[in-house]
Amino acid sequence: MAAPTLILKPHTAWAAAWQRCLSVAPEAFTDDRVRNYWNGAWQADGRVLAATTPVDGTPIAGPPRLDGAAATSAVRAALDQHRAWRHVPLPERRAKVTAALDALSEHRELLALLLVWEIGKPWRLTQADVDRAIDGVRWYVEQIDRMLVDRTPLPGPVSNIASWNYPMSVLVHAMLVQALAGNAVIAKTPTDGGVACLTLATALAAREGLPLTLVSGSGGELSEALVRAPEIGCVSFVGGRDTGARVATAVADLGKRHILEQEGLNTWGIWNYTDWPALATQIRKTFDYGKQRCTAYPRFVVQRSSFDAFLAAYLPAVRALRLGHPLAVESPDDPLPELDFGPLINAAKAKELGDQVAEAIERGAVPLHRGDLAEARFLPGQDTSAYLPPVTLLNPPPASPLHHAEPFGPVDTIVLVDTEAELLAAMNASNGALVATLSCDDRQTFDRLAPQVRAFKVGHGKPRSRGDRDELFGGFGASWRGAFVGGDLLVRAVTEGPTGERLPGNFPDYHLMPD
Template sequence: METIDPTTGTPLATHPVMDDAAIESAVAEVDQAARTWGASSVEERAAFLTAIADSLVAQRDSLAELITSEMGKPLREARGEVDKSATTARWYADNLERLLEPRQVDVGDGAQAWVTREPIGPVLAVMPWNFPLWQVMRFVLPALGAGNTVLLKHSPNVTGCALAIESLVRDSAPAGDVPHGVLRTLVVDEPRVPEVTERLVADPRVAGVTLTGSNRAGAAVGAAAGRAVKPSVLELGGSDAFVVLSDADVPAAADAAVRARFHNAGQSCVCAKRFVVAAEVADAFVDRFLLGVAGLRVGDPTDESVDVGPMARDDLRTEIQRQVDASVVGGARLLAGGSAVEGEGWFFEPTVLTVDGPGVPAFDEETFGPLAAIVVAKDDEDAARLAGATAYGLGLSVWSASTERAVALARKVTTGAVFVNAVVASDVRVPFGGTKQSGYGRELSAEGMYAFMNQRTYWAAR
């Protein structure tokens, strides 16, 4: 399996894929580790998470460089990904005792009742390339804290990151306290991924599955989990709306909108993608937004002054070009960008379109790249209609001088999260996940840990 540097289009490394015997060995190892790790104490688990946090801090620069080399995000964004993972590890370590404390229930009649949360065993994690460390860690950390073990099937183009994560977790284990094999990476030949994944979900040793990725992959994994009667969490696509109401601080909203859309070259499920702007402030917003886009520097992501690196793969760039071209043919107006950057690597110009609403790919589809679509709303009711005119339901950002007004609009749009006067983001302290075609289940916070735990009732009569 070959990884490619998206900045130059040249090969980085070649990794041997695992045959069926190697996959079976990894599954057996993770299953065996689960028997020991599931019986570990809260103190042992918290110490392990703290050790992982320390390792992330110690390896910050090398991990960031690996992330940038394999998927192209600017180095400072890659460092932020490592920092966020370390912060999350410490939060779970610091809060683990509280999160796993048995809940006492008053049932009367002289009986005692309590509810515990107990590990379920090995969980298969199918992960994407766009945040190759963070999106793995936001599942792995609560899973290990819960006492579960992990089979990681990462995206092929970030295989180096996948193997580095396995090494980091293994080497962080305090001697004698953590069994070997609490996390194993599976390097699977890409054509075999659907078959291997389905087989693993059906394997009685695998207790559950989580996937972050495309809707097609999510549908397949969710169906496999249903057939096997196993818990699953799906974090799928997004087409988040960024709504600017007539009383918003337009300069602040526009500046935030540029960051929201073009962070990670727009390759994020939770990036703002559709900008719904009140007619009264539309001209001012567009002018300020275009000024911000014009100031973005596109180039070598190892250059600290660069804002937008290459797209992670050439086929992703081709898809963005298709969406831009088809939208323009469908009536969208091109205000900035619109083309691939000539030369080596898989760069695409930060692109801005104005659209009339649904009916063009830039509005109707998930745009996974540096493409923003702006639509004008007549009033709050129209803004809510436009924001909700999507099959997805991940996040929503609303900008207004009135929190009450923003929340009133948000209640008319179905999403997993609402951020008022702020950019939608994941944070370990609150649950993260979507609705509709954006998936189901939650990651992070207590909910992310409990998603793969058995809530067990104890009842003791006297």
């Protein structure tokens, strides 16, 4: 039987979302572009780059990129804001942040819809991204009094440079907590997506008097202002290792406070394990958003003697994955589809990852599963160049990037091992990661092996996440630099405490002790 013809869900088109932005925040959106926000005003500056959505190639708003001189002016203006804001009483700051959260809640669905179009995240996940930002900051509003006892804001504003995949729950969340703690806040919109969502969120918060700056531009051109400028009190970076390494070098040279979260190859080890039904329920969840997450698990390290049982649990879960256009439905009254993932962030990334898969297979990797876009949910004739079906490879060759680096896409690799030493070596292939999981039937075996896995969080038979609120988060090795964050520490990282205070983190003379 032929698959039904799909249509775009009514009232979800990009043009409709854009018109809603013009109505809600006319100060930030013009007929054909978004504006930068600095010096307490929306600025019609910057060179606008053309942009298209990864969902189906529809033209969308591009970032208005500033040059270095304009960014320097924005940072200097932010310092003036900071000097005033740091003296605003905490009850007033709390009231203003709470009002901003109420405004974000009012426009929750529009923020989520913008994320669908800008970064290709399915509806269920964009809503979760918005909700985590709002709910997370509300928790800080409730806890902030005790967190700020004997603490003061930093000498200068906090500069945020983050990746495109979690604009609300990572970037906006951080911005509002930093402002709540008494700092002016600067944020650079990610080059690859999220500018309209971040512009709307900033407009809603700025109306409540929060000292925010939102600018667009290339990292290379703006780094002198956003990273090296003496006005900056702290640099918070979330992104890849190459850019992160350059930022790390700059802040280390300047002795500047910093939080740098970088990619790592998160691994899932299988050793002396038999609860395959439990594993099967977890596999599909690991593909949320096509593994375009810093806490995704793209590598499984499997005991060779259990490989057949592992595949029997793994393959049905992967074959059940649903992908396609996040807003495509069969009839106008249908709810939006429950997809595991949609496109990658752009067509170039899909091609790059597809080429890496092809090269790995040519050099000896064994394809265990390759999905087919013909089975995905698409509109008739739509552009599908940013989509990549799930792929699973056995034993990627050492020369392949898939052997040692995070693919940031729906590609799993499996490595077979025979000894515990091989297990640990394979799980530590990228010299540090944010999370890992080890599935062992015996808790004592897990307790013995887990401390030797170079990931900040190691789960026993279940995935670990970035976490928030009162859960500490960080990384090991090349996956993290600077202060660890979470709960009180997220506030401590952007405030000053007693003289001689040391924040937990992998600074040169600090070693985090296990619990």
